[in-house]
Amino acid sequence: MTLNLRPTPPRRFKRLVLIAALAAATMIAPQAFAGPAFAVTTGNGSLVYSPAAGTSFNPEGGRAAGTTYAKMIVLKNSGTSNGTQIVTFDQLVLENGVQVYPIYRSTNNGTTWSRIATVSPSIQFPSLTRTAQPSLYETPIALGSMPAGTLLLSGMIMPSDRSSSRLVMYKSLDHGSTWSFVSTVDTGGAAVYDPSPTSTTSTVWEPSLAVDANGGLVTYFSDERQKASGVLQAVSYRRSTDGGLTWGGVVNVSAPNNNSDRPGMITVTRLPNGNYIATYEVVNQPSQSNNTAPVYYKTSPDGLNWSPTTSLGTKISLPNGRGLGSSPEVRWVPTAGNSNGMIVVSSKWGLTSAGAIDGGQNFFVNRNQGSGSWEQLPYAVTYDAADTEGGTFSGFAQSFDSSADGKTLYQATNVENLATTYNDVRVGSIPINAQQYEAESATRTDTSTVTQADAKGGLKVGNINNATSSVKFTVTAAAAGTYTMNVRYDNGTTTTSTHAVSVNNGSALTVSYPPTANWGRFGWAQLNVTLAAGTNTITFTKGTGFAELDQIQLYQP
Template sequence: MMVKSHWSMLSQLALVCALTLSFFALRAAYEVSPIHAASGTAVGTSLTDYPRVIRLAHSNNSSLPNGTLIASADTNNGQAFPVYTSINGGSSWNYLSTVSPADASAGNCCVALFEVPQQTGSLSAGTLLLAGTIGTGLSIGIWYSTDQGNSWNFLSYVATGGQGSGKGLWEPDLAIDNNGNLICYFSDERHQGDGYNQLLGHVISTDGGQTWGSEVYDVAVNDNNTRPGMASVVKLPDGSYIMAYEVCGNPGCSVHVRTSSDGDNWGNASNLGSIPQASDGSYFTSTTGLVWSPGGGPNGELILVGKYLSNSPNGGSGSTLLTTTDFSGTGTWYKMTAPFNVNIPNSGDHCANYSSSLLPSSDGSSLLELAGQLTADNNCQIVAGSANAGVLPYNDPFSSGTDAGWVTYGGNWSVSNGVYSDTSYSGQGDKAVVGSTAWSNYTLSGDVQLTANDDDAGFIVRVTDPSTGIDALSGYVVGISSGGFYLGRESNGSWTTLGSGTIPGGVSTYTWYHLNIGVQGCTLSIAASAAGSSDQGTLNYTDNGCSSTTGQIGIRTHSGTASWRNISVTAQ
């Protein structure tokens, strides 16, 4: 939604109640909450929601060189926009400066950060811009910094004339269009008299943000109900643009996308665009963020985040992102595990995973996420964490001491000295998964050790629809037990044994065994040995009944306890 929770919402109460009831009825029918050990690192203090992060690429400041991360967010008192920096990829953060609007006694909201990539008007490449809502939706202001965020000056008002909560101006997002002009997109409630409960529009500046042109409607429906908002705009390598946004006023505030050839013209404003959906029909609702990453495909990929993953058979809210290499946004989207899990309460809140921010590494191999997270004492804080960006090759030696990027279902998981362990002894098929459901033909390598006499454990490949339960996934299991190694297929509650083999020297507890598992089409190739030994057992199996040739990877126990290390995945 568009309005800060600590501001008056009386004018929107009926709408919010209706949306909340319908949305949570839908979500409750599907939500199964996974466990996730990695929880992110706190960014500053008193930061609450709308986190934003950028990486400097045009800096001339030796103390804040290219590669430095700059972040900001709303605060719990709504009086200022503090700015933080990180020089280690988001592992730790330091306070840098504060933007304090002179007329913000009623509160600020919805910060945006942008590094100008080229000369536009009077602004040179490397200038930082910070935009935000001022005074409970009364206006949107913009500030600039020529010293990489150390100091800030007011530039202009992008839009004015808001009338406060329920009739305000919200959630700016900045870009440079294909004409080299500065453009600001925002959510606008000023036109309710014309039947637009809320619309998405933009204004253009030809002089570097000193003055702004007339508003253009980008997504707007005058039915007194539909509320498009929270634009997140990305310029793609071919020069086109794609926008992600939520559309409230319909159950669940579903996330939509649409495209533009130049950043200015988005087609018929009454066209709500398309809903990004995974193959299982799941999609995001309520708040969104979109980025382009150079990894994941020959032209890179899009990565999408939303507060809730709806219509998902086995949950995934707060631990799932969606990706695609189809830049129209209308093709298939795939699930990938988020860098860390955000625990979202069953009741609505304005913190957990609310308008999260994503930032791929320069080569697209890893992904940083900033998100709101509720603390143990029910306060909101912004946390940051990074992990593999759902791309191959993948390698996790667990040297960070966390299971960043892994999502666990059941079990008692921990990381120590480069070893990932489950010590629950639950007998419920504890599992942990990582990666993307877009992964197709690949080879997984890793070591597994049984730590209970009656256990069997190993790896899972081509994983989709994981959940808590002994056979609760679709995919293949390659495990070891006292009799050697085995291959089986799980299909959401059913088990089929497909093959088995011996490991030279047998299998003992507290001994490491190395498994090499290749998946190519419907054929699986397995090699198993004691770690460090060249003597191995092998199995090649073609599953004529295979129904999926893509999926994540993971680890799994059956009934006891086990440990894993040195897990890697390479494309075939």
């Protein structure tokens, strides 16, 4: 899309990634996952990579960003390696004069990370020294000569003067440790971002991968080469039946021919009912002068047929009209007790019902395979969504995936680092099936509710400032035992604050809240509590300093 850094959206970076799928026979159910995973949500995630100050370039002018396009995959078709997390990103730091795709791995639920490989397209294409828009995909079935569990990396590469664009794919047969070139998917003109109705660009951007219902490998991407038909940009695909060695013709998913709407940054995932859902941003929406790139979606019976292709599809929005915009990603995620699972969508920022940029600290979730209403699910990691607090492309083209046991949602994103002025890459996690309790619905004394767009439900509880202030949650435990409690809070002071927490009026525990970027930027604190079977109360009272509460989550690892 266009990344909008202040009032009008973005410059463009392009992007993205793939997603899951396959045929119904190979759809993975929660009980098929191997290996336990535990949510490790605290603070603002764990650090994967931090570019040193003064090292980043910016290929499009303006401020250097350090990193964008944080992409991740959690292995699920790789035997004893299931549960391993792999991360790559657009690294805007040269290594020996060229850009590369770095490959990072975690084998301890995202707590620590190590760089295990480097993919350097300039080896195959010496004149193409710049990389962009990576995506990761693990094959769920055998494709050509590639066995199930092959890890694929797609991206767009170009020369340093950005005079051409090429979509390429690499594979790894050892879970990311070594990589080999597979093929060029497509080529296009100069990698120049121009969303105006008079644009003459012919770029191919932002590849992502999926397996269609017939077992073919599909590369979805953004295509600017159809302007003669009034199409500023289409989201399209090419299909391979030989494991990515050769590719069929271009087929459109959405190609509005009004010389204005500009869909891009497509990702696709398969649903339990066999249908596929695609999400993408639409640049020049709500208008060319108010370009905030809202997210739309379309569905397909097989991942190949998206009729009518001139249609934009449906805008994703909550019942109150709020939406999301810029650089989305979609995945289907299994959930315990619900065969529908949930469709999860991430994006750079949130939108008001009128389409204005407003926050951006929540996934959007649909629990009925695309039908019915959408709801919010808090991010594990937050960032400067509107790039007004010192960020540059923060959160742009981020990614997420579920754990191998289906209990945890991991999020990888680019988070502004005000010390270096660049984006770090961070990964955090939240439990998928935790019980969620909203602070504004608790029994409150000597506090007040505060409207906050990014708070779950639009409200948080503040002014927990006095000895008489309390927030009492009434919760239900299926069985007696120790539960992990995640607390979503904000603390706009410069020092750590605390609350006293008592369970069923027992002895008080202390929960600590490190400072967040400001009042309104949420973080996570964590505490273990012992609950009785049935109804319990958890009461928060003032400790030291000041903090506000959005919600608590309870789960048993």
